[in-house]
Every structure is written in C-alpha cells, then in structure tokens.
Amino acid sequence: MKWQNLISWVSALILLGLLITYFILFFFPYSIDFSFKEVNNNFSITAEGSTSMQFYPNMRFPTSTITYSIDKVGCTVKKIADMKRAFSSIQDQTSLSFIELPENGAITIVCESTTRVEEGLYIAGEGGPSNVTQTGLFNVISKGNILLIREDRCQTPSIAIHELLHVLGFDHSTNKNNIMYPVTNCKQTIGQDALDLINELYKTPSYPDLAIQNASASFTGNYFTSNVQIINQGLSLANNSTLIIYGDDKEIKRVDIEELDYGYGRIISFERLLTSKRYDKVEYDIEYNGNEISKENNKAILIIKK
Ligand SMILES: [Zn+2]
Numbered sequence: 001m002k003w004q005n006l007i008s009w010v011s012a013l014i015l016l017g018l019l020i021t022y023f024i025l026f027f028f029p030y031s032i033d034f035s036f037k038e039v040n041n042n043f044s045i046t047a048e049g050s051t052s053m054q055f056y057p058n059m060r061f062p063t064s065t066i067t068y069s070i071d072k073v074g075c076t077v078k079k080i081a082d083m084k085r086a087f088s089s090i091q092d093q094t095s096l097s098f099i100e101l102p103e104n105g106a107i108t109i110v111c112e113s114t115t116r117v118e119e120g121l122y123i124a125g126e127g128g129p130s131n132v133t134q135t136g137l138f139n140v141i142s143k144g145n146i147l148l149i150r151e152d153r154c155q156t157p158s159i160a161i162h163e164l165l166h167v168l169g170f171d172h173s174t175n176k177n178n179i180m181y182p183v184t185n186c187k188q189t190i191g192q193d194a195l196d197l198i199n200e201l202y203k204t205p206s207y208p209d210l211a212i213q214n215a216s217a218s219f220t221g222n223y224f225t226s227n228v229q230i231i232n233q234g235l236s237l238a239n240n241s242t243l244i245i246y247g248d249d250k251e252i253k254r255v256d257i258e259e260l261d262y263g264y265g266r267i268i269s270f271e272r273l274l275t276s277k278r279y280d281k282v283e284y285d286i287e288y289n290g291n292e293i294s295k296e297n298n299k300a301i302l303i304i305k306k
Contacts, residue, residue, distance in 0.1 A: 041177045041189045043170070052171075053197055056139040059129065059169025061106060062235045062262070064202040065097050069105035079111050079148045079160075086160035090168075093190070094198045107167055109146045116149055124150040124184055127163030133263035136233030137209060137293065138201075140262060141169060154186035161190065170194060204293060208262060209234030210241055210286045211297035217282040219304060223272040228284055228300075230257060231265035234293045241288040243268060247279030257286075280304055 043053050068087065070080055087098040099105075116123035131143035144167030152159045162179050173180035179188040211233050217226040226245070232238045238260045245253045252275055255268055286298040 039177050039187075040175065042175060042191045043173045043178050043180060043194045045175050053173075053194055054139075054169040055129075055171050056132065056134075056169070058137065058201060059132070059139045059141055060201040060235075061141050061168075063206045064095050065099060066107060067099050067101045067105035068107035068109060069101050069103050070109040071111075074113060075109075075111035075148065076113075076151065078151055082152050082157035082160045083109055083146070083148065083164075085157045086164050089156070089161060089190075090164060090198075093195050095202050096198060106142065107144045107146065107164075109148065111148045114149070121183065122150055124152075124159040125163045127166035129167055129169060135209075135235070135263045136211070136231060137204075138235060139169070140235060141167070144168075154184075156186070156189075158184050158186060158188060165190075165194065168198065204235065205291070206235045207291045207293050208232050208236050208238035208260070208288075209293035209297070210238050210260070210288055211294075212284050212286065212300040213265065215284055215300045215302055217302045217304060219275075219278040220272070222275050222278055224252065224270060224275045224279075224282075225272060226270045226282070227267065228269075229265055229267050230260070230286060232260040232262050234262050237261045238288060238292075239290060241286055244285045244287060246283040246285065247275060247277075248281050249283070250276075250279075252279075252282075278304075280306075 070083060072080060075083075084100075091097050126147040126149070127145065129141040129144045131141065133140045133142065146160075146163045146167060148160065148163070150159065158179060162184065165180055170180055172182045173191075175181060175191075176185075177188060178191050180191075180194070181188060209232065211231055213229040213231050215226070215228040217224065219225075224247070228243070228245075230243060240259055241257045243255045243257055244251060245255075253270065253273065257266060257268075260266065280303065282302045282304060284300045284302075288298065292298070
C-alpha cells in the first residue's frame with residue numbers, strides 16, 4: 001500500500017504547484033501594474049542641455065497671442081480637431097493664447113492625405129518657423145507652417161502638438177518619452193522644461209528696444225567726426241525717436257530717427273561737424289516716448305582721447 005500513499009503525496013504536491021502558479025499568474029501581474037514608475041519626459045535628459053531646446057536661442061513670436069489659419073480643403077475633420085486640441089493644450093499649459101483667423105494667420109496649417117515614407121518610417125507631419133528675424137535679444141518668429149500628413153491614432157493629438165512645438169522654435173529631443181522625439185508614440189508627453197522655457201521667453205513684454213550699438217567719435221580741432229549705430233533689438237516697431245548728442249553735457253546735435261521695425265538699425269554719421277570747442281566727453285542719448293524693454297541701453301558715453 002506504500003505506492004498508493006506516494007501517489008496521494010505527488011497529487012497533493014501537483015495541486016499545490018498549480019495553486020501557486022494560479023496565484024502568480026492572476027495576482028502578480030496586477031501588483032506589477034500598480035507599482036508606479038516615474039517617467040522622465042523632459043526635453044533634455046541632461047540638465048545642461050536645456051538651453052539648446054530650440055533651433056536658435058530665444059526663439060519666440062512677437063506677442064504671446066498668436067494667430068493661426070487652417071486651410072481646411074485637404075484636411076479631415078479629425079485632423080482639424082486634433083490641431084485645435086493641440087492649440088488648446090499649449091494654451092492651457094503656458095502663457096500663450098491662440099486665435100483662429102479665416103486666413104493669413106501667423107501659423108498656417110495645411111493637410112495632405114498621401115502616405116509618405118522616408119528611411120522606412122511614415123512621415124506624420126512637418127512643421128517649423130518660416131520667417132525668423134534676428135533682433136539681438138530674440139530670434140523673432142513672424143510666420144510658421146504646419147503640414148499634417150498621417151492621421152493621429154493617439155488619444156492626445158501627439159503629431160499636431162509636435163509640429164506646433166517646431167513652429168514655436170523647438171528642435172527634436174533625444175528623449176524617447178518626450179513628444180519632440182523624432183519617432184512618435186502615444187505615451188510621449190510635452191515635458192515641463194519646454195513649457196517653462198515658453199513661459200520664460202514670453203515674460204518679456206512686446207515692446208521695441210532701441211539701443212546704441214557702436215559709437216565712435218573724434219575731434220580735429222573744433223571739427224567733430226562721429227559714427228553711431230542705433231538698432232531696434234526688441235519685439236515691436238519703434239515709432240519716431242530722437243538721437244541727441246552732447247559734448248560735455250552741452251547739446252551738439254539732434255537727429256530725428258524715423259520709425260524702426262524690430263531687427264532694423266540706422267547708422268548716423270557726421271564728418272567734420274563744426275562745434276564751439278573740442279569736448280572731452282561725448283554722450284549719445286536716444287529719446288523715445290513709448291515703452292521699451294530696456295531704457296538703459298539708450299545711452300552711450302565716449303571719453304575723447306587727448
Ligand atoms: Zn519633428
């Protein structure tokens with residue numbers, strides 16, 4: 001009767017084994033799913049990389065209210081809805097606001113229904129700034145284009161957000177969890193560092209910023225020779241201003257400067273301008289009645305060599 005005993009023992013062991021397997025299979029996976037693993041979705045995986053998120057430094061539109069127009073002809077209802085959700089998403093998370101215009105918005109959105117494959121990957125869309133002006137303080141984007149190609153299969157409009165961030169000046173990220181990674185997947189998110197950079201860039205008000213960039217002055221006897229460059233390095237057009245030149249605090253010359261758009265400058269030159277004496281100090285002062293990003297750079301003082 002010993003072998004019967006053995007069979008009972010073996011059967012009991014098999015049953016126990018099955019029970020354990022059952023518990024592992026049916027309960028353990030849930031306990032894995034519940035465990036929370038923090039995902040790094042930042043644009044730059046390394047902290048020092050945060051300054052190079054954009055194609056050029058300090059890229060922004062002139063104002064924090066940005067217009068857009070959708071060329072609806074080639075767009076499906078889904079693509080239009082995704083694009084609008086992308087605008088809402090950035091608007092909700094930053095200081096930016098987007099306004100739709102029937103045409104001629106700063107951002108133009110067009111769609112294409114053909115399938116495009118490059119290097120074995122489906123092209124989801126294209127986007128970027130199309131007009132950038134370097135002003136000194138900023139690389140000002142005045143126009144951008146978005147082309148939506150593939151229909152998005154994600155719950156969040158990943159493709160539209162990705163292309164919109166390109167238009168706002170953002171380059172590709174090397175972080176697979178970030179929405180700016182070149183290959184899209186539905187788990188990717190924006191990352192706080194890019195949102196923080198947007199808010200930081202648009203903190204500066206949309207004013208002009210007149211500044212004296214280069215100034216040189218010399219005297220030959222009582223004759224004054226000078227070159228001075230005035231630039232608008234700000235974010236909007238500067239109306240008429242006046243350049244006043246002083247010699248030892250006495251006014252030598254006054255020059256009216258017509259309006260200057262951002263990114264533009266003017267060179268003002270004098271050759272052998274007769275003055276009442278040879279001054280030791282020459283001061284250049286831009287008088288402007290309106291607001292400016294900074295008034296401190298409106299002045300330059302030169303000490304004339306003896
Ligand atoms: Zn891209």
